[in-house]
Amino acid sequence: MLAAWLLTLLLGAWLLLGRLHTSGDLRGFMPPAVTPAQHIVMDQLGDGPGSRLLMLAISGVPEHRAAALSKGLARRLEADPACAKVMNGTPDLMATAGNLLPYRYLLLPAEQGVDRLAGPALRRQLEDRVDELDSPASSLIEPWLARDPTLAVAALAERWAPSRSPSSVDGVWMSSRHEALLVVQTRAGGFDPAAQLALITGIRHAFAGLPGAAEAHLDISGPGYFSVVASQQTRHQADWMGLCSGIGFALLLLLAYRRWSPLLLAVLPMASGALAGLWVLSIWFESVHGITLAFGITLLGVAQEYPLRLLSHRRPGESGWLTVRRIWPLLLTAILSAAIAYTALYASRVQGLMQLAVFTVTALLVAGACTRWLLPALLPPVSLDAASTPGLATLRRWLDRLPRPRWLAGLIAGASLLVLALAPGPFWQNDLSALTPIAPALLQKDAWLRHELGVADVRYLLVIPGPDEQEVLRRSEAMEAPLQALQAKGGLTGLTLPSYYLPSEASQLRRQQALPDAPTLSASLRVAVRDLPFKPGLFQPFLEDVARARTLPLLDAQRMEGSPPGQPLAALLLHSHGQWLGLATVAGVDDPQAVRQQLQNLPGRPYLLDLKATTESLVSSYRHRMLLALALAGVLLTVTVLVSLRSWRRARQILWPMSLATLLVLAVERGAGLPLSLFHLIALVLAAGLGLHYALFFEQDSEDPAERLRILHATVVCVISALLVFGLLALSSIPVLRAIGLTVGLGVAFHFTLSALLAPRRKGLESES
Amino acid sequence: MASVVAGLARPAPAHVPFAEIRILHVMDRPLLSRGELAWLGQGHLQRKVLQPQPGLVDIAGDQVTLLRQGRAPRHFSLHRAPELQLMLQSFSALLEGDAVRLQQSFQATLQSRSKGSWTLDLVPRDENLRRQMPHIAMDGDGRQIRCMRIEQPHGDRSIELFGTLADKLGASPQLDALLRLCQSAD
Numbered sequence: 001m002l003a004a005w006l007l008t009l010l011l012g013a014w015l016l017l018g019r020l021h022t023s024g025d026l027r028g029f030m031p032p033a034v035t036p037a038q039h040i041v042m043d044q045l046g047d048g049p050g051s052r053l054l055m056l057a058i059s060g061v062p063e064h065r066a067a068a069l070s071k072g073l074a075r076r077l078e079a080d081p082a083c084a085k086v087m088n089g090t091p092d093l094m095a096t097a098g099n100l101l102p103y104r105y106l107l108l109p110a111e112q113g114v115d116r117l118a119g120p121a122l123r124r125q126l127e128d129r130v131d132e133l134d135s136p137a138s139s140l141i142e143p144w145l146a147r148d149p150t151l152a153v154a155a156l157a158e159r160w161a162p163s164r165s166p167s168s169v170d171g172v173w174m175s176s177r178h179e180a181l182l183v184v185q186t187r188a189g190g191f192d193p194a195a196q197l198a199l200i201t202g203i204r205h206a207f208a209g210l211p212g213a214a215e216a217h218l219d220i221s222g223p224g225y226f227s228v229v230a231s232q233q234t235r236h237q238a239d240w241m242g243l244c245s246g247i248g249f250a251l252l253l254l255l256a257y258r259r260w261s262p263l264l265l266a267v268l269p270m271a272s273g274a275l276a277g278l279w280v281l282s283i284w285f286e287s288v289h290g291i292t293l294a295f296g297i298t299l300l301g302v303a304q305e306y307p308l309r310l311l312s313h314r315r316p317g318e319s320g321w322l323t324v325r326r327i328w329p330l331l332l333t334a335i336l337s338a339a340i341a342y343t344a345l346y347a348s349r350v351q352g353l354m355q356l357a358v359f360t361v362t363a364l365l366v367a368g369a370c371t372r373w374l375l376p377a378l379l380p381p382v383s384l385d386a387a388s389t390p391g392l393a394t395l396r397r398w399l400d401r402l403p404r405p406r407w408l409a410g411l412i413a414g415a416s417l418l419v420l421a422l423a424p425g426p427f428w429q430n431d432l433s434a435l436t437p438i439a440p441a442l443l444q445k446d447a448w449l450r451h452e453l454g455v456a457d458v459r460y461l462l463v464i465p466g467p468d469e470q471e472v473l474r475r476s477e478a479m480e481a482p483l484q485a486l487q488a489k490g491g492l493t494g495l496t497l498p499s500y501y502l503p504s505e506a507s508q509l510r511r512q513q514a515l516p517d518a519p520t521l522s523a524s525l526r527v528a529v530r531d532l533p534f535k536p537g538l539f540q541p542f543l544e545d546v547a548r549a550r551t552l553p554l555l556d557a558q559r560m561e562g563s564p565p566g567q568p569l570a571a572l573l574l575h576s577h578g579q580w581l582g583l584a585t586v587a588g589v590d591d592p593q594a595v596r597q598q599l600q601n602l603p604g605r606p607y608l609l610d611l612k613a614t615t616e617s618l619v620s621s622y623r624h625r626m627l628l629a630l631a632l633a634g635v636l637l638t639v640t641v642l643v644s645l646r647s648w649r650r651a652r653q654i655l656w657p658m659s660l661a662t663l664l665v666l667a668v669e670r671g672a673g674l675p676l677s678l679f680h681l682i683a684l685v686l687a688a689g690l691g692l693h694y695a696l697f698f699e700q701d702s703e704d705p706a707e708r709l710r711i712l713h714a715t716v717v718c719v720i721s722a723l724l725v726f727g728l729l730a731l732s733s734i735p736v737l738r739a740i741g742l743t744v745g746l747g748v749a750f751h752f753t754l755s756a757l758l759a760p761r762r763k764g765l766e767s768e769s
Numbered sequence: 770m771a772s773v774v775a776g777l778a779r780p781a782p783a784h785v786p787f788a789e790i791r792i793l794h795v796m797d798r799p800l801l802s803r804g805e806l807a808w809l810g811q812g813h814l815q816r817k818v819l820q821p822q823p824g825l826v827d828i829a830g831d832q833v834t835l836l837r838q839g840r841a842p843r844h845f846s847l848h849r850a851p852e853l854q855l856m857l858q859s860f861s862a863l864l865e866g867d868a869v870r871l872q873q874s875f876q877a878t879l880q881s882r883s884k885g886s887w888t889l890d891l892v893p894r895d896e897n898l899r900r901q902m903p904h905i906a907m908d909g910d911g912r913q914i915r916c917m918r919i920e921q922p923h924g925d926r927s928i929e930l931f932g933t934l935a936d937k938l939g940a941s942p943q944l945d946a947l948l949r950l951c952q953s954a955d
Contacts, residue, residue, distance in 0.1 A: 064873075090846075128843065133793060134800050135816070135826045137833045137845045139853055139901050139921070145795055167831055168847070168854065171897070533796040 002378055005268060012275045016282060032349050033618065039577055040463060041614045051190025051458075052084075054222040055449040056203065059179040061216045067170035069210055070180035074172075076206040077184060082199040084567065085185040089172040090165055093144070096157040098564040104152040105515060105549050106508045112155040114514040117521065117546065123528040125150045130532055147541040159500055160565055166452050175452045179219075183453060185567075190223035193231040193290075200228055221446040223458070226438050231290050234734055238294040241728045241737075248724045249304070256389065256717045257311060261380055266307040269375055273303050273367030277359040285355055291736065292355045302338065302686070303364055305693055305718050306331060306371040312714030315706075316385045320376030328372060330696050333644040335368040337637050338689035344633030345682065349625075353682065385706070389713055396712050399756055409758055412660055416667035423667075428623060429675035430616040454494055456585035460592065462599075464498070464582035464606040469557065469573065472582040473504035475604040479584070482598040491595065493588030498572040501565040508554045515550045518543065582606075619678070626681055633685055637692065654695040657758045661691055661750035668746055679739040686740070687747025690722055695755040715752070722748045770879040771868040773887060776912040778866025781810030788938035790947070791927040801942075803935065812861045828857055855898050856905075859891075863907075874898075875905075885911045886952060908951035916951035 033039045044051065058066045058073070074088040097104065105113040116125050129149055132141045144153060166173040166181055173181040184203070188195030200220060207218045253263045274296065281288050309331060314323045324331075339361045346357035449455075464479070466472035476499035483495055503511075516524065525539060553559075557573055560566045574581045589595060595608050642651045662684055669676065697711050726748065729741025784807050791800040804818040816826040825836040831854060833845040847854040855874060862870035871877060875891040882888075891905040904920040917929045928947055930938055937950060 124840075128840070130800075131822075131824065131835060131837060132843075132845075133796070134791060134802055134818075135833070135835060136828060136853060136857070137826075137835065138791075138793070140845055142793070142795065142925075165846075170855065170895075533798050533800065535795055535797045538795055 005272075005374065005378075009268075009271055009275060012279065016275065016278055034621075036465075036577065036579070037463075037609055037614050038618050040461075040581065040583075040609060041611050041618070043576060044461065044583075044611065047189040047191075051223045052186045052188075053455060054184040054186060054200070054203075054220060054224055055446070055453060055455065056182040056184065057175065057179040057219040057221075057449060058182075058207075059177070059217050059219065061212075063169050063174055063178050063180075065212060066178070066180035066216065067172045067174065069207075069213055069216055070172045070182055071170075072210045073203075073207055074182060076209070077182075077203065080199070080202055080206070082187055082195070082202060083184050084187045086182065088180070088182040089168055090161070093153050093157050096160060096564060097153050100555075100560070100563050100565070101153060102545060102548055102552060103555055104148070104156050105546070106511050106552070106555065107503060108152055108155055108159065108511075110511060110514065112159075113152055114511050116150040116152075117516055117524070119524045119527060122150070122524050126528050126532055126534070130534075146538050147545060149539060149542055160568075165454060173453070175449075181449070181453055183455070186224055188224070191227055192224075193227045196224035197228045197232075200225060219445065221442070221449050226442070226446075229438060229442070230734075234290060234294055234737070237732050237734055237737060241725075241732065245725045245728050248728075249721055252717065252721055252724065256713070258389075262311050265311065265375060265378060266304060268378075269307050269367040269370035270303045272370050273363035273365075276366040277363035280362045281355055281359050284358055289352045289355055292352055292359060294737065296359060302360070302690060302722075303367040304721055305334065305690075306368050307375060308717050308721075309697075309714045310371055310375060310379075312717065313707075313710050314379070314385070315710075320379035324372055324376050329644070330700055331368065331371070333640065334693045334696055335364055336644075337640045337692050339364050340636045340640055341633045341685050341689045344629045344636065344685065347629045347632065350678075356682075385710075389709075392709050392713055395716070396709055399712070402757065404757055409656065409660060412664060412754075416660075416663040419667040419671045420663075423670035423673065425670075425673045426675045427670070428620065429677035429680075430620050431612075450587075454587060456494060456496070456587050459610065459612050460586050460589045460595075461609045461611065462497075462584035462586060462595075462606060463609050464584065464604065466580045466582065466604055468580055469575075470504050470506075471604070472573065472580050473499050473502060474506065475602065475606060476582050476584070477504055477507060478602055479599070479606060482602070483595075486594060486598050491589075491591060492586055495584065495586055496568070496572070497584045498569060498582045501569040501572070502555060502557060502560060505554050505556070512550060512552070512554070515546055517550070518547050521546055623678070626678060630681060630685060634688075637688070641692070641696075650699060653699050653759070654692070657695050657754040658688055658691045658751060660758070661747060661754045662688055664750045664754070665743060665746045669743065677739060679736050680743050683740040683743035684747065687744045687751065690718075690744070690748055691751025691755070694719070694752050695759075698755045698759045719748060719752045770877060770889070773879060773889065773909070774863065774868035774871060775866040777863060777909070777914060779808060779864055781808055781864075783808040783864070785931050786935045787816075787929050787931050788935040789927060789929045790938065790942055791925075793925050794923045799942075801938065801940075803938070806931075808864050812858060814857065814860070853901075855893070855895060856902065882952065888952060910953075916947075918948075918951070 033042045056073070058069050061069070070088045074086045077083045077086045094101075100107065105117075107113075115121060126149060129141060129145060129151075132138060133145075141151070144151060166175055168174060169180075175181050184199075186196065186199055188199065190196070203220065204218065207213055207216075250263055253266060254260070256262075277296070278288070281292075309327055310320070310324055313327050314320065342357050342360045342364070344357075345353045462479075464472050464475050466475055476497045479497060480499065483492065483497075486492055487495055499507075521543060525543070529539075557569060560569055572583045572585070574583065586595070589608075592608055592610065599606050599608065638651070638655060641654055642648065645651050645654070665684065665687065666676075669680065674680075694715055697715055700711075723745055726741045726745040729737045730745050732738050732741060784805055786803075786805050788803045789801070791802075793800065801821070802818050803820040804816065807815040807817065809815060813827075813829045815828070818824045818826070823838060825834075827834040827836070831847040833847060833853075835843040835845070847857075859871055859874045862874075868877075871891075874895065875893055878890045880888045880890070887909055889907040889909070891907070893899045893902060893905075900922070902919060902921055906916075906918040907914055908916040908918070914931050915934050916931065919927045919929075921927075928944070928951070930947075930951070934950065938947075
């Protein structure tokens with residue numbers, strides 16, 4: 001029987017490994033987006049242009065060495081398919097324009113493009129070229145002279161380049177701290193830790209393989225990197241804690257039962273429950289969130305109750321079946337109430353929480369069923385009576401003799417409410433960045449690299465809604481002048497509008513029609529070249545280019561796809577949720593009000609989106625829903641207890657300590673100045689589920705002293721093992737795990753204490769001692 | 770060679786008149802100019818042109834600024850021509866008399882001739898720069914640089930005469946006569 005069970009578990013686990021996919025997308029634990037702004041934010045956080053950038057810095061060696069390493073690394077990364085683009089220096093003009101070179105007069109604003117082809121302007125341009133050719137700058141000009149004497153290609157590169165570029169040494173970017181800088185654009189979105197991890201591992205591997213890389217140091221930064229670090233940290237800590245709590249649990253059981261067999265017997269229902277939970281998850285959901293699995297450790301603290309109760313309640317000589325039938329009613333109440341509490345999480349519509357609900361409910365039901373129907377068959381026929389555990393009787397007497405003043409409950413309730421009302425600091429944690437486990441030093445480095453490289457802000461985004469692509473582009477063009485004026489005054493350091501890459505068809509047509517025809521241009525050229533030392537016939541390619549540009553079909557987003565600006569454009573011109581959106585990235589926004597003022601009277605009402613503020617509003621407006629779900633859980637719990645106990649007085653006996661304990665946990669946390677987050681609320685539900693078990697069993701105190709000892713034994717073992725698991729979590733450096741560990745740990749302690757203190761004293765007790 | 774290079778060091782600021790002939794394949798006649806070079810230390814070089822048109826070229830760090838009367842100043846970032854940046858960094862090495870730094874970027878060979886005249890041939894080590902400027906030659910006499918001759922692809926070349934030689938450029942110079950002038954000593 002035992003062998004069969006073990007075999008089933010192993011087989012199940014092995015088959016599961018094949019089909020279980022984990023995901024690390026942190027958006028799984030964020031509330032669902034409702035407003036269009038919230039949708040944009042969620043999309044951008046995962047897949048936006050800012051989220052796909054990784055910044056690399058090579059330091060620790062002299063500048064020339066760092067530059068050589070930068071070139072070597074860039075060459076290797078270009079071959080990596082996971083890298084969409086690698087940049088380590090300002091690209092040369094040909095690379096910037098690519099196959100769009102013939103379109104340059106359509107892509108540039110008139111002052112920089114077609115206007116320079118008319119008579120006097122053309123003459124001035126050619127005079128300038130002579131100047132430049134006679135100077136050290138000649139090598140910059142010469143390759144383009146014949147084809148593009150007005151240097152439109154250079155103007156185009158300026159338009160598409162970031163406004164701030166780091167200085168160059170040996171042709172590659174060098175920061176002000178003598179680090180060689182590179183920027184990698186990834187194919188995978190920033191919130192896909194698995195893909196980002198593969199890429200980052202590839203980058204480090206490529207770097208290590210470079211000659212002379214041994215003394216150098218490679219720093220990586222960016223949203224993708226952070227999501228990898230966060231998920232690795234979570235995983236590492238979850239593994240470590242699982243190990244520690246597993247060992248602790250084993251030791252505890254040895255101490256409590258003084259035998260080896262309880263260890264195995266306790267583990268079987270839990271393992272079955274966990275496995276069943278994972279199987280259901282893998283069938284119901286496409287991929288399982290990593291944090292859900294980490295939460296899964298907490299299951300250890302909850303499901304261990306059932307086998308432990310069975311083991312502790314055995315009377316000497318009693319068959320396991322009898323025991324389980326005896327305790328089954330209360331056990332069933334406990335199981336169902338915990339399951340109901342978790343079901344409330346399902347109503348939250350947060351992906352991660354729904355998975356957690358499914359996992360836990362399944363696991364609890366299966367663990368309970370195993371305890372009821374499978375485990376008794378495995379129990380050895382004779383076992384040590386838990387009632388005879390040394391020290392237990394003393395503990396029971398001590399507990400019974402504790403003063404139970406009637407005013408205790410009132411005092412606790414009053415004090416807690418007072419603390420809650422007067423506690424310092426904000427009540428709710430709205431700032432999602434406080435939930436990040438990333439060290440502040442890494443975040444600072446990231447901000448500094450962004451500044452050095454002129455990379456766009458992750459916080460602000462300009463949004464241009466519109467009925468169709470062309471209208472969005474026209475509105476974007478209308479924004480160019482006011483925002484560039486603001487940029488000149490210093491209100492912005494960087495600005496990239498979608499119309500920078502792709503002008504509207506109306507503008508393109510206007511410029512195309514302004515291009516001079518062949519005879520006019522030849523005549524202008526003849527006049528402009530007079531007395532200048534250019535070789536005759538030099539500008540023939542120029543004449544041909546302009547003639548061709550007059551007949552080119554206009555550019556649209558599709559035509560631009562394969563060209564160098566195609567990819568940045570695709571990130572800025574979106575069709576999502578039935579609306580066309582243009583996005584503009586900005587950098588260095590010191591005063592968002594100033595930007596909003598510039599946008600005020602523009603057509604189509606473009607707006608400045610503050611991602612941070614929007615996520616905060618998302619969290620806080622969502623909280624109401626969460627609180628409602630919790631209230632629902634509370635009601636369901638009450639109903640379950642009432643139904644199973646069939647007595648309002650008894651139900652009150654149980655619910656009163658539970659409510660008090662919950663209030664006390666809140667008071668302690670708020671009193672310590674902790675703002676409460678979604679995860680604290682989840683943890684409160686968990687703690688209440690556990691607390692219900694203690695209260696149920698304390699309430700049901702029996703007449704038989706041995707039985708009372710057994711009840712105490714079971715409860716104490718359960719409490720200690722729960723404290724073990726959640727206490728370890730409370731020590732974690734990851735805010736989410738710490739929140740859960742602290743809340744449930746406190747909750748378990750308070751629920752136990754208050755259940756013991758507030759349970760009605762047995763009538764026969766005064767006469768006993 | 771180190772001693773020759775060290776002898777070229779000049780404390781900043783140093784001003785030296787120059788005359789230049791530049792032959793470009795896109796031009797139908799050579800470009801002649803005359804003016805004054807100012808070496809202001811720390812990689813900051815200024816080229817003041819007096820003939821044919823007054824103007825100033827300022828090279829500092831990674832920016833080239835062209836100033837001409839009646840026109841807005843034009844800026845070029847050397848980001849897009851890293852070879853140029855490298856060359857300018859090397860010249861400041863020369864004007865600081867730092868042979869070691871010079872040899873980091875160029876393969877340098879010295880030809881000594883009679884009466885103290887010498888020619889320093891520089892071939893860039895970096896392949897991109899080599900493509901742009903295959904050969905730079907400096908002719909000198911003792912501690913003075915007399916000429917700088919740069920060869921570029923497509924038949925482009927330039928010869929710059931410094932100091933007292935600047936007056937000897939003439940209206941229609943012949944290349945072999947100039948070469949003889951550079952490599953003699955007086």
